[in-house]
Amino acid sequence: MLLVKVASTAVVGRLLGLSRDEIVNAISLAWVDGQSLRTYRHAPNTGSRKSWAAGDATSRAVRLALMARTGEMGYPTALSAKTWGFYDVSLKGEPLKISRGYGSYVMENVLFKISYPAEFHAQTAVEAAMQIHGRLAELGVGPEQIERITVRT
Known part of the structure; x- marks a missing residue:
């Protein structure tokens, strides 16, 4: 890092x-x-x-x-x-x-997803949480009613 x-x-x-x-x-x-x-x-x-x-x-x-x-x-x-x-x-x-020149290589060639302020490997978990939040809200279920969340990768 x-x-x-x-x-x-x-x-x-x-x-x-x-x-x-x-x-x-x-x-x-x-x-x-x-x-x-x-x-x-x-x-x-x-x-x-x-x-x-x-x-x-x-x-x-x-x-x-x-x-x-x-x-x-x-x-x-x-x-x-x-x-x-x-x-x-x-x-x-x-x-x-440094094996590669400074420039735009990372931006152009590395998988980069900025949907949420989290590292790439956490993006799908955040996406799932956002979708589930919407569905639970439609059912009237709020965060205070959720005891625990387990994410398996």
Whole structure:
């Protein structure tokens, strides 16, 4: 989720109208923040964090951009600082290699569905909930009458 946080920080900074220097500061804060372990995505630790990890990274991006807007300093060598920079700590001294150029690839080629503010794998569950809500409302059944909902995927 580190790249989600870094990219989201840049986008949020732009949407907030930050200056170039403020956006650079915000992005450096995201790199310094680091990332969560991906263990929650793999056995034996697979868990519900999968459903909120991207939202968590994005909410942190908003916070970092807001901090930069109020003058929080950036870290010019967050990636390259000897011993403690991202390259040395996370990539064993190797620079970050991006295999694809920056551009519109994700928007044009990756399955992207924005019906609801949830990750892709949750979209069908939200769609089902919206349909069921409408049907239950027609029957006069309100949320207070529902004790539990189980979603199986």
